[in-house]
Amino acid sequence: MRNFASEIRSGLDQALENDPSVLVFGLGVPDPKGVFGTTLDLQEKYGEKRVFDMPTAENAMTGIAIGAALGGFKPVLTHQRLDFALLSMDQLVNNAAKWHFMFGGQRNVPITVRMILGRGWGQGPTHSQNLQSWFAHIPGLKVVMPALASDAKGLLLSSIFDPNPVIFLEHRWLHNAQTDEPETGKLIPLGEANLLRSGDAVTIVSVSYMTIEALHAVDVLQDQGISCDLIDLRTVSPIDWGKIEASVKKTGKLMMLDTGFKTNGFAGEVVARITERCWADLTAPPVRLTAPDYSESTSPALTKDYHIRAEHIAERVGSMLGKDISVEPILKLRGPHDVPGNWFTGPF
Amino acid sequence: MVYSITSEFALDLSRGMRRIRSVEEHIATRYSEQEMRCPTHLSSGQEAVSAAIGTILRNTDLAVSGHRAHAHYLAKGGDLNAMIAEIYGRVTGCARGKGGSMHLIDEKAGFMGSTAIVGGTVPVGVGLAYSLMLKGSDDITCVFLGDAVVETGVFFESLSFAALKNLPVLFVCENNFYSVYSPLSVRQSAVKKIHEKVAGFGVYTDEGDGNDVVSVHQKMSKAVNHIRSGKGPAFLEFETFRWREHCGPNYDDDLGYRPDQFIEEWNGRDPIANFEQQAITSALFTEADIDAVQSEIDTEVAAAFEFARASDFPSLEEASMHVFATAAEEGIFLK
Numbered sequence: 001m002r003n004f005a006s007e008i009r010s011g012l013d014q015a016l017e018n019d020p021s022v023l024v025f026g027l028g029v030p031d032p033k034g035v036f037g038t039t040l041d042l043q044e045k046y047g048e049k050r051v052f053d054m055p056t057a058e059n060a061m062t063g064i065a066i067g068a069a070l071g072g073f074k075p076v077l078t079h080q081r082l083d084f085a086l087l088s089m090d091q092l093v094n095n096a097a098k099w100h101f102m103f104g105g106q107r108n109v110p111i112t113v114r115m116i117l118g119r120g121w122g123q124g125p126t127h128s129q130n131l132q133s134w135f136a137h138i139p140g141l142k143v144v145m146p147a148l149a150s151d152a153k154g155l156l157l158s159s160i161f162d163p164n165p166v167i168f169l170e171h172r173w174l175h176n177a178q179t180d181e182p183e184t185g186k187l188i189p190l191g192e193a194n195l196l197r198s199g200d201a202v203t204i205v206s207v208s209y210m211t212i213e214a215l216h217a218v219d220v221l222q223d224q225g226i227s228c229d230l231i232d233l234r235t236v237s238p239i240d241w242g243k244i245e246a247s248v249k250k251t252g253k254l255m256m257l258d259t260g261f262k263t264n265g266f267a268g269e270v271v272a273r274i275t276e277r278c279w280a281d282l283t284a285p286p287v288r289l290t291a292p293d294y295s296e297s298t299s300p301a302l303t304k305d306y307h308i309r310a311e312h313i314a315e316r317v318g319s320m321l322g323k324d325i326s327v328e329p330i331l332k333l334r335g336p337h338d339v340p341g342n343w344f345t346g347p348f
Numbered sequence: 349m350v351y352s353i354t355s356e357f358a359l360d361l362s363r364g365m366r367r368i369r370s371v372e373e374h375i376a377t378r379y380s381e382q383e384m385r386c387p388t389h390l391s392s393g394q395e396a397v398s399a400a401i402g403t404i405l406r407n408t409d410l411a412v413s414g415h416r417a418h419a420h421y422l423a424k425g426g427d428l429n430a431m432i433a434e435i436y437g438r439v440t441g442c443a444r445g446k447g448g449s450m451h452l453i454d455e456k457a458g459f460m461g462s463t464a465i466v467g468g469t470v471p472v473g474v475g476l477a478y479s480l481m482l483k484g485s486d487d488i489t490c491v492f493l494g495d496a497v498v499e500t501g502v503f504f505e506s507l508s509f510a511a512l513k514n515l516p517v518l519f520v521c522e523n524n525f526y527s528v529y530s531p532l533s534v535r536q537s538a539v540k541k542i543h544e545k546v547a548g549f550g551v552y553t554d555e556g557d558g559n560d561v562v563s564v565h566q567k568m569s570k571a572v573n574h575i576r577s578g579k580g581p582a583f584l585e586f587e588t589f590r591w592r593e594h595c596g597p598n599y600d601d602d603l604g605y606r607p608d609q610f611i612e613e614w615n616g617r618d619p620i621a622n623f624e625q626q627a628i629t630s631a632l633f634t635e636a637d638i639d640a641v642q643s644e645i646d647t648e649v650a651a652a653f654e655f656a657r658a659s660d661f662p663s664l665e666e667a668s669m670h671v672f673a674t675a676a677e678e679g680i681f682l683k
């Protein structure tokens with residue numbers, strides 16, 4: 001069975017095989033766990049020059065990736081947590097994102113930086129941050145957030161072969177998600193959202209792991225006679241405005257879901273832009289469901305209500321429509337709130 | 349080897365190491381109960397460095413550390429009950445359950461905080477040392493770090509500043525050769541050892557066997573005297589070995605990332621067993637003394653776990669608290 005992690009691995013494998021300029025490196029890339037299974041055996045296959053471990057030197061290694069890219073290579077840098085990659089903000093923002101612009105378009109920086117988003121099991125304030133909005137705020141950086149296992153590979157390959165710096169954000173809770181979709185062998189263009197469910201009640205726009213919760217919610221709503229459009233954004237920068245606008249014109253209602261903090265986050269950007277462009281179409285105030293404006297605590301007692309779940313989404317759709325919704329079918333399937341599934345028993 | 353140390357001190361060293369080991373092994377045993385719901389990084393096998401520095405630092409000295417901080421916290425006089433409660437996510441934890449195992453604090457003991465981002469507290473420790481220098485005390489700050497920390501830019505930037513300002517800071521590097529599963533050889537050039545690279549900054553350096561608690565203690569005493577007498581920063585590198593997996597309660601030697609022979613050699617260098625054997629041979633203490641120490645520790649550790657498990661979880665409203673601090677009553681006035 002293919003899962004999200006094996007799809008990522010397969011994407012890296014294919015990129016390395018097809019293009020000798022692709023490099024894959026990062027802390028733990030060749031280790032026995034291979035970054036949650038996503039880089040296993042690649043060093044054996046492609047050698048230590050193209051696939052390698054690195055010092056705990058995130059900022060320097062990002063700059064080195066940029067230099068290698070300017071030298072004709074396509075580096076894929078991986079970080080086990082987004083939080084560790086924050087050390088490289090200077091290189092990402094001041095060099096990677098700017099190079100093409102500040103030198104008048106002479107050169108471009110085709111790097112891909114994979115960052116894994118953590119959550120649950122007491123990951124706490126410094127191992128759980130979803131800072132996609134930071135990156136998406138920077139002109140020149142593309143930001144990709146796959147949700148479905150069946151999209152992971154196509155989006156990764158597009159990122160690797162994109163001529164720009166791409167931040168590729170993998171949610172830890174998706175790595176075991178499975179897919180039985182047939183392999184399409186197709187790249188998924190960056191900036192193209194995916195309409196996963198179709199309906200006329202509410203437009204729900206979502207990214208990454210929130211899309212999984214949204215799918216549960218939308219299906220339960222469907223059983224109660226409410227059908228929603230569910231748009232999986234897939235890229236946070238650039239954003240597929242056309243798909244969102246077309247849907248809002250149909251439904252008149254927008255719900256934005258994000259795994260990141262609310263204030264100054266990209267959910268607010270989507271709401272603002274759609275409000276500007278579709279003011280006359282809106283029949284209710286747009287809604288944002290996101291993480292709250294405080295960090296995730298470690299204690300399980302403090303994370304119970306931290307993350308938006310399917311029941312919150314369904315209930316809120318109900319209140320947007322003035323209808324009573326039963327969330328029983330969702331609650332019945334719930335395990336402990338701080339693990340992705342009962343198979344997870346720690347420690348990280 | 350015959351030790352020229354007092355019986356009382358020998359027993360102190362033994363107690364310090366056994367206390368850390370007992371706590372860590374107790375965590376390992378109970379982790380599978382799924383009540384400690386956060387990542388934990390244990391120091392079993394590495395107790396000597398912490399226990400030795402614990403007998404040297406004063407309560408008014410300061411310390412900071414990283415993700416593997418239980419031993420440092422305990423050695424610096426941190427509150428055991430509060431640490432275990434923190435790992436259990438309880439409101440009685442040293443950070444009210446908000447930080448977990450990787451974010452320990454006990455300012456009463458001078459333990460100013462440990463954080464999870466590699467290298468994150470190094471400049472903080474140097475800043476604390478600057479504050480001590482400004483106050484004119486002869487207290488020092490101890491910065492605990494692993495071998496991976498010296499790969500970060502912030503380490504060298506901080507070291508450079510500490511040397512520039514001649515700050516009272518002791519860098520204690522526990523070199524256990526691995527960063528998660530990555531050996532030193534894929535992370536650092538082997539042309540020079542860590543302490544040799546640091547020596548290029550003109551600071552006091554020394555190195556040693558991190559599993560030999562007496563020699564660790566001697567080297568630390570010298571370095572701390574150097575710092576307290578105003579001669580500036582010191583960096584100590586001690587080679588040691590972590591017994592268990594990088595993160596979590598298990599052994600992971602089946603993964604094969606550490607050579608068998610290397611594991612065998614280091615397993616034979618248990619800092620506690622080796623020291624106690626020699627101390628007993630030197631008639632510094634007896635098996636019975638050790639047993640008495642251990643049973644005190646067992647009681648204390650059991651009580652700490654009972655305390656933690658009997659403690660309340662923080663109330664849900666605490667989740668949103670402590671984002672911003674509130675200003676003191678007086679505030680600041682414009683002139």
Ligand SMILES: Cc1ncc(C[n+]2csc(CCOP(=O)(O)OP(=O)(O)O)c2C)c(N)n1
Pocket residue numbers: 027056058080084087415416464465466467493494495496497524526527528594
């Ligand atoms: C900046 C940063 N990069 C990566 C990590 C992931 N990480 C956590 S612990 C660790 C290993 C650190 O090794 P070392 O400093 O030698 O300490 P040890 O775990 O061996 O005690 C790494 C790489 C991190 N926490 N922060």
